[in-house]
Amino acid sequence: MSRIDDYVPVAGASEVEELRLLAARLEGKTIRNVNSTAVGGGVAEILTRMLPLLKELGVDARWDVIKGNERFFAVTKNMHNALHGMDVPVTGDDLDFFVDVNRRNAAEMDLASDILFIHDPQPIALVERKGDLGGKWIWRCHIDFTDPRPEIWAFLKGYIERYDGAVFSAPAFSRPLSVRQVLISPSIDPLSDKNRDLGEDEIDRVCAGYGIDRGRPIVTQISRFDYLKDPVGVIKAYRMVKEHMDCQLVLAGGGATDDPEGLRVLDEVKREAEGDPDVLVLFLPPASDIEINALQRASSVVLQKSLKEGFGLTVAEALWKAKPVIASAVGGIPLQIAHKYSGILTRTVEGAAFWIKQLLQEPEYARKLGVNGREHIRANYLITRHIRDYLLLFLSLYFEKDVIRL
Amino acid sequence: MSEPFRFHTRLNLVELLGRRAGTVRELLTGIREVPGASIYHHTHRFLQQHHFLSPEPPNDFAYWISGSLGLNDIGERLASIDTVRYRRINDLRTRYVEILEEALAARRNSWPVCQESDEFHFMSCRTFIIPLPAVARDAGEFLDILGRISVNSLYYHVFESRLWLERGENDFAVWFEARGDHELAGALARLDPYTITLEGLRQEIIGLVRRHVQDR
Known part of the structure; x- marks a missing residue:
């Protein structure tokens, strides 16, 4: 496990020193995080590291x-999908059951703290105990909120507005609310296996294992096999490029083997790629962090042609490796890429193809985008910035004004 | 004898106002009505987040008008506002309002509406100011500390204190003026920090102070 001083060489000594200054102001305060799972998923991952x-x-x-049974997690999964705008049934009974499970947890848990930091919808109704427990309560939303179904939004809003504030990962998730809303983007850990520096021999070994030729241009998209990541669109863009120049395409990602939709997308992608030895479709097992790291580092251009996206941390991962990235202007991606400064934003297959050609033929411009992208990630999307934002958020609960002198 | 210079740093927490704009008119209404902290945020965000880039992208309003509405003429006018001329955030706000009002008064066959996913989201910021242990009693100590403070600290003394805290000049110019170093103070006050990276600015200030020390 990394220690805070390990981040000095990547984030800078003064950044780490500022974290110490802020943390000192929180002396004596207890901060209790509550979520619905200890392992698996992005929230558990970031809490484990942070x-x-x-x-x-x-x-x-x-x-x-919090504890929940199979029915509770089936209801919360449906709520999650409904928040993404999908037409799934969430009945009044389901919501009553959801609240009941929250109340049972609230009765059993020791929630006494100065600050309660509640993550995602599953434990949202714990806030019913705010009146008797006191303390400051913040709701942290990690999920895409761009197009929630109105009835689920109305249900959650009733709880969100009992908190002292809500935290979202991208501006598009913000909605009119009577409580303060804070923007805190997720982050990458530069010292993790997915992002740490790799030797050329490690990158060579991974590429050789997959039959990738490092002597020719490599265009890569890393993401799970999901329609919303538009892998077929990526292959179409590659074909347009291939008419004019040599390159290889790598589509790599994981996914649950029990997810029927994921397997269907994977089959479709494989069919689309059939007969072209330069298109490599890799279904990666869990714990393939070093392989993903190596594939990103071996790439000439990295794509993220999502149709919809939460924050899109794969973009930050590729930028951190100083790669030129072409990505869709959706979700949190425009926060990570300023078009033509630190990467390229596109909206269509044709646009993606156009920019792949440009960047493959203008390596100096592509290099500059990558260098700027890495600095942008260093300044804004490393775990040290994430910790700083959380410390500022906790401190902000005790002040009213826009300018706070500590 | 003037007081020693106490270095500070500042850190921002970004807030979302839950307010959007999809047209020039909605942007104009928003600019008129949002708090000063929001105007400050949208006109300085790129400077903070892309402090290593030069030329850096323009302010958020200009970037959105050009990029999402395709109105490059209005975008260029907004991007060219000479922010360093303004000493109060409300005066800067007024300049944005004037340009957008003039644009709207011009005849156009139709005004674009952006795609839903491209809407402008109004944000704001809360600024935390924290004293650092570093204190300079003379120009030599000042030079030594300036070389190693964070860009957040540099940013605070040059941008934040002058415009957001409305002190009129940057803190460095004010301190050297109080010490009687009028020429150096004048040179520091004349700097345009909006057209240079923060590291470039740091080197520029170090160069000015070093020459001043050598000339004495």
Whole structure:
């Protein structure tokens, strides 16, 4: 596990020093995180990495997990899909059951803390205990909120507005609310296996294992096999490029083997790629972080042609490796890429093809985009910035004004 | 003898106002009505987030008008506002309002509406100002500290204090003026920090102060 001083060489000594200054102002405050799972998923992953660092900084940060049965998680999965705009049934009975499970958890858990930091919809109704427990309560939304179904939004809004504030990952997720809303983007850990520096021999080994020729241009998209990532659109863009120049396409990603839709998309992609030895479709097993890291580093251009996206951290990962990235202007991607400065934003297959050709033929411009992209990630999307935002958020609960002198 | 210079740093927490714009008119209404902290955020965000880039992208309003509405003429006018001329955030707001009002008064066959996913989202910021242990009692100590403070600290003393806290000049110019170093103070006050990277600005200031020390 990394220690806070390990981040000095990548984030800078003054950045880490500022974290210490902020953490000192939270002395004596207890911060309790609550979510619905201890392992698996982005929330558990970030809490696992972040909590030891917060503790090392002297912050009394804790983490509890609510309990739920199969029905509870089936309801929350449907709520999750409904928040993405999907037409799934969430009945009044389901919502009553959801609240009931929250109340049982609230009765059993020790929630006494100065700050309650509640993650995602599953434990949202714990806030019913705000009146008797006191403390400051924040709801942290990690999911895409661009197009929620109105009835689910209305249900959640009733709870969100009981909190002292809500935190979203991208501006597009913000909605009119009577409570403060804060923007805190997710982050990447530059010291993790997915992002740490790799030797050329490690990159060579991974590429050789997959039969990728490092002597020719490599265009890559890393993402799970999902219609919303538009892998077939990526192959179409590649074909337009291939008419004019030599390159290889790598489509790599994981996914649950019990997800029927994921397997259907994978089959479709394989069919689309059939007969072209320069299109490589890789279904990666879990714990393929070093392989993903190597594939990104071996790439000439990285794509993220999503039709819809939460934040799109694969973009940050590729930019951190100083790669020129062509990505769709959806979800949190425009926060990570300023068009033509730190990457390219596109909206169509034709646009993606046009920019792949440009970047393959203008390596100096592509290099500059990559260098700028890496600096943008260094300044804004590393875990140290994420910790800083959380510390500022906690401190902000005790002040009213726009300018706060500590 | 003037007071020693106490270095500070500043850190921002970005807030979402839950307010959107899809047209020039909606943007104009928003600019008129949002708090000053929001105007400050949208006109300085790129400077903070892309402090290593030069030329850096323009302010958020110009970037959106050009990029999402395709109105490059209005975008260019907004991008060219000489922010360094303004000493109060409300005066800067007024300039944006004037340009957008003039644009709307011009005849056009139709005004674009952006795609839903491209809407402008109004944001704001809360600024935390934190004193650092570093204190300079003379120009030599000032030079030594300036070389190692974070870009956040540099940003605070040059941009934040002058416009957002409305002190009129950057903190460095004010301190050297109080010490009686009028020529150096004048040179520091004349700097245009909006057209240079923060590291470039740091080197520029170090160069000015170093020459001043050598000339004495």
